[in-house]
Amino acid sequence: MPSRRVTSYDVAELAGVSQSAVSRAFTADASVSAGMRARILAAADSLDYRPNAIARSLGKGRSGLLGMIVNQHTEQSYVNALRGITELLRASGSGALLQVVDADSLADGAVTALLDYQVEAIVCSSVLSESAVSRCADAGVALCLVNRQIKADTVDEVMSDNAASSTAIAHELASRGAVKTAYLYGPSSSFVSRLRYDGFATGCADAGLPAPIKAHCEFTYRGGYEAAVTLIKHHPDLSAIAAATDSMAFGVMDALQSCCDRQVPKDIAVAGYDDEATAGYTSYRLTTVRQPMEAMLARAVELTRERIEQPELGKRQIIMAGELILRQSTGHMQESI
Amino acid sequence: MPSRRVTSYDVAELAGVSQSAVSRAFTADASVSAGMRARILAAADSLDYRPNAIARSLGKGRSGLLGMIVNQHTEQSYVNALRGITELLRASGSGALLQVVDADSLADGAVTALLDYQVEAIVCSSVLSESAVSRCADAGVALCLVNRQIKADTVDEVMSDNAASSTAIAHELASRGAVKTAYLYGPSSSFVSRLRYDGFATGCADAGLPAPIKAHCEFTYRGGYEAAVTLIKHHPDLSAIAAATDSMAFGVMDALQSCCDRQVPKDIAVAGYDDEATAGYTSYRLTTVRQPMEAMLARAVELTRERIEQPELGKRQIIMAGELILRQSTGHMQESI
DNA sequence: TTGAAAGCGCTAACAC
DNA sequence: GTGTTAGCGCTTTCAA
Numbered sequence: 001m002p003s004r005r006v007t008s009y010d011v012a013e014l015a016g017v018s019q020s021a022v023s024r025a026f027t028a029d030a031s032v033s034a035g036m037r038a039r040i041l042a043a044a045d046s047l048d049y050r051p052n053a054i055a056r057s058l059g060k061g062r063s064g065l066l067g068m069i070v071n072q073h074t075e076q077s078y079v080n081a082l083r084g085i086t087e088l089l090r091a092s093g094s095g096a097l098l099q100v101v102d103a104d105s106l107a108d109g110a111v112t113a114l115l116d117y118q119v120e121a122i123v124c125s126s127v128l129s130e131s132a133v134s135r136c137a138d139a140g141v142a143l144c145l146v147n148r149q150i151k152a153d154t155v156d157e158v159m160s161d162n163a164a165s166s167t168a169i170a171h172e173l174a175s176r177g178a179v180k181t182a183y184l185y186g187p188s189s190s191f192v193s194r195l196r197y198d199g200f201a202t203g204c205a206d207a208g209l210p211a212p213i214k215a216h217c218e219f220t221y222r223g224g225y226e227a228a229v230t231l232i233k234h235h236p237d238l239s240a241i242a243a244a245t246d247s248m249a250f251g252v253m254d255a256l257q258s259c260c261d262r263q264v265p266k267d268i269a270v271a272g273y274d275d276e277a278t279a280g281y282t283s284y285r286l287t288t289v290r291q292p293m294e295a296m297l298a299r300a301v302e303l304t305r306e307r308i309e310q311p312e313l314g315k316r317q318i319i320m321a322g323e324l325i326l327r328q329s330t331g332h333m334q335e336s337i
Numbered sequence: 338m339p340s341r342r343v344t345s346y347d348v349a350e351l352a353g354v355s356q357s358a359v360s361r362a363f364t365a366d367a368s369v370s371a372g373m374r375a376r377i378l379a380a381a382d383s384l385d386y387r388p389n390a391i392a393r394s395l396g397k398g399r400s401g402l403l404g405m406i407v408n409q410h411t412e413q414s415y416v417n418a419l420r421g422i423t424e425l426l427r428a429s430g431s432g433a434l435l436q437v438v439d440a441d442s443l444a445d446g447a448v449t450a451l452l453d454y455q456v457e458a459i460v461c462s463s464v465l466s467e468s469a470v471s472r473c474a475d476a477g478v479a480l481c482l483v484n485r486q487i488k489a490d491t492v493d494e495v496m497s498d499n500a501a502s503s504t505a506i507a508h509e510l511a512s513r514g515a516v517k518t519a520y521l522y523g524p525s526s527s528f529v530s531r532l533r534y535d536g537f538a539t540g541c542a543d544a545g546l547p548a549p550i551k552a553h554c555e556f557t558y559r560g561g562y563e564a565a566v567t568l569i570k571h572h573p574d575l576s577a578i579a580a581a582t583d584s585m586a587f588g589v590m591d592a593l594q595s596c597c598d599r600q601v602p603k604d605i606a607v608a609g610y611d612d613e614a615t616a617g618y619t620s621y622r623l624t625t626v627r628q629p630m631e632a633m634l635a636r637a638v639e640l641t642r643e644r645i646e647q648p649e650l651g652k653r654q655i656i657m658a659g660e661l662i663l664r665q666s667t668g669h670m671q672e673s674i
Numbered sequence: 675t676t677g678a679a680a681g682c683g684c685t686a687a688c689a690c
Numbered sequence: 691g692t693g694t695t696a697g698c699g700c701t702t703t704c705a706a
Contacts, residue, residue: 005476007683018693023685031691048475053453054394055683058698063391068435072420079416083409083437090436090450098405098435099427100420113427116390138385139342221618247614254619277584281558282591283620344699355677360701368675392699395682 006049015043026051053093057118064094066301067114067122067141071103073219074125075274081293085123085301101126108132115139121304123297124148142307144300147192147291153315156303160291162192163199165322169242169271170203170212172287172324176269176331178240182213182231184224184252186244193244196273200242213238217248224251225259232260239268240330246272246279249286253329265331275325285328292320343386352380363388390430394455401431403638404451404459404478408440410556411462412611418630422460422638438463445469452476458641460634461485479644481637484529484628490652493640497628499529500536502659506579506608507540507549509624509661513606513668515577519550519568521561521589523581530581533610537579550575554585561588562596569597576605577667583609583616586623590666602668612662622665629657 008022015022017040024030025040032040044050057063066089070078086096097117099110107126114122115135121142128150136143137154144156173181183200186193197214204212215231217223224243228251231238241256243249249272256262256270264270272279275290299318307313326332345359352359354377361367362377369377381387394400403426407415423433434454436447444463451459452472458479465482470489473480480492484499510518520537523530534551541549552568554560561580565588568575578593580586586609593599593607601607609616612627636655644650663669 005683009683019683020685020694021692023683024692027685033691036691048472050449050453052455052683054391054400054455055698056685057391058395058700059683059685061685061698070416072417074416076413076416079407079411079413079437080409082435083439086435086437086447090446093450093453095450095454096435098419098423098433100416100423102420109427110423112387113430113432116387116430117432118389118391135385221614225619250615250618250620258619277558278587278615278618281587281615282562282595283587342699346699356699357677357679357701358675360699361676364701370675373675389699392682393701395684396699396701398682398701 005052006047008049008051010047011040011044011049014047015040023051053095062120063118064092065097065117065119066094066304067097067099067111067117067119067124069099069101069107069110069114069122069124069126071126072100073103075276075293077274077276077291077293078125078297081297084294085297088298088301106132111135115141120308121301123300123304140311142304142311144303144307146296146300149191156300156307156316156318158296158300158303158318158320159195160289160296160322161319162195162322163202164319165289165324166196166199166242166273167203167206168324169273169287169289170200170209171207172326172330173240173242173269173271174204174207174209176240176265178269179209180213180235180238181209181240181242182215182235182238184227184241184243184248185214185216186219186223186248188216190219190244196244212242219245219248221247221251221254224248225255226251228252228255229259232256232262240270241268242271244273246274246276246286246288248272249288249329250278250284253284253286264329269330271330279325279327287327287330287332288325289322290325291322296320342389343384345386345388347384348377348381348386351384352377360388390432399457400455401429402434402454402456403431403641404434404436404448404454404456404461406436406438406444406447406451406459406461406463408463409437410440412613412630414611414613414628414630415462415634418634421631422634425635425638443469448472452478457645458638460637460641477648479641479648481640481644483633483637486528486654493637493644493653493655495633495637495640495655495657496532497626497633497659498656499532499659500539502626502661503533503536503579503610504540504543505661506610506624506626507537507546508544509663509667510577510579510606510608511541511544511546513577513602515606516546517550517572517575518546518577518579519552519572519575521564521578521580521585522551522553523556523560523585525553527556527581533581549579556582556585558584558588558591561585562592563588565589565592566596569593569599577607578605579608581610583611583613583623583625585609586625586666587615587621590621590623601666606667608667612660616662616664624664624667624669625662626659627662628659633657
């Protein structure tokens, strides 16, 4: 029996005031006397009335909706970070429209769907076409990419310091005595992989090491596993392998131990990137980099809010520092669990 | 320059028709002649017009929105499954409003936020209060729980066969020669833990084994680790430990190997539940259960759709079969990676 | 089939 | 401070 939805008119009638008074009572900085507001709120309460956000959106010309596009195989930490975002939005009476997309394809369809619902901004951690970007711009929708980049000065970008953190990994490896290193790049098209590889190479150069051997593979455990086997076959004297992601690094570690007869870190050091939960497990104890995901997402939302206020703003690129997590895979001791 | 949004009036003017004709042209089964529709669609296209979903919602009295409430520390597989859902919705011109909530607290605030946006249904994998449930019912919003249960005949439920799969694990352990078993339960309040434990105990009984020793701990790696250490101290002759989740099982395996001087599976078998990616890694090779998450979510959405059509429907509880994944942790051989 | 007109539930000038 | 009156951009009768 969803009788009939209760509207502001019902509340107005019960409270003996005009409908617009009800609207004002529910608006933070409206001019209503305290008494009237209390009376209206009481009436609303007794009727279980809550303003219809859809109708409010139409009236104000702003939906209060944030669009979020996330990749399917995104790290767990990203999901955890979403809690912060959805809570933030909830507190301000806004909502988050989600689109989860296939990792490899353009998220244009997702953008269209979000635009249809009049989102005010989109935070996206997937690849967009230029046309999708310009449709956002035309619609006056603020767009912010997370760990992605695109040449368009209407879109902001938030990234972790992929290069600097990777440089730090190289330094760590060098200080542990690594000489000949390899870097496990993801698919050659990957944007963050390039940043991470470049940073790593820089670190090697800083430390007077030869340029890392570069190997490509899938962004997966299996990819890392197979790549490690091949690497060791061709370069039995490798002293360290760094991988663009943790899951690849886990594959590397397992391959080294079960296929290549190498002990980590005694014979060879390994490092990853992302700090997945598994990285802390006793079986891996992987040195890696933790990105400040929650802060990154929060910042992304903030950037879109600013851009909504001031659409003329120039492009902003925010780089946020990651945290190098040193563990046994590069020879560091740590508490047992 | 978000000039002014283009509306159906603009399209109507360009195409030389009435505004309502434009509306019809964008409605699947409306009575418009093919020629008129083509002409209107062309005009719309040239103006980059797309119907405003918010306005449409207000007009029709249905938002096309699905609310989704997910727990913060939900498994990765759940997120992957969300891709299927958001694509499904996108195809039907609907959207998904997301709320990520703290695992331990009631998701009532999330429900309120979703209701404000007039979602037509909510798929929830978190705990709700009865008042939240009845607010949904009052609002005529279909509610479906995933791997949760509540006494309310207006809400449907989709679960994996937690008990049956756990029974299968017990059988597997027994067939491998286990005699004295332990079950790592999560916090005692956990609903699925109870189902899983009961199923496991049933399996033990079937196989003529003594009742499993029951231990409680957090749903985490560390929880499993510490619990295993304690268990072995008190029961050095344990032949198998099953855990309510994979992450606990990983902790168990690591504790056994690095603290308790036990080899898995030679000295003791271990099993988990969830089939996280890590379960397949060479270092763990954990026997576990994979829930058909994508199918479960799809079914949940389907149930809500049916309930929207027929609100008088009685409660439905759907149990979907999980898949027992046999790996080395219970003595099974498998290909190397 | 098509157009005119009345909402959907709210916000926001605008008067009082 | 409060009520009146237009919209917001659609959908949907209702006539034609």
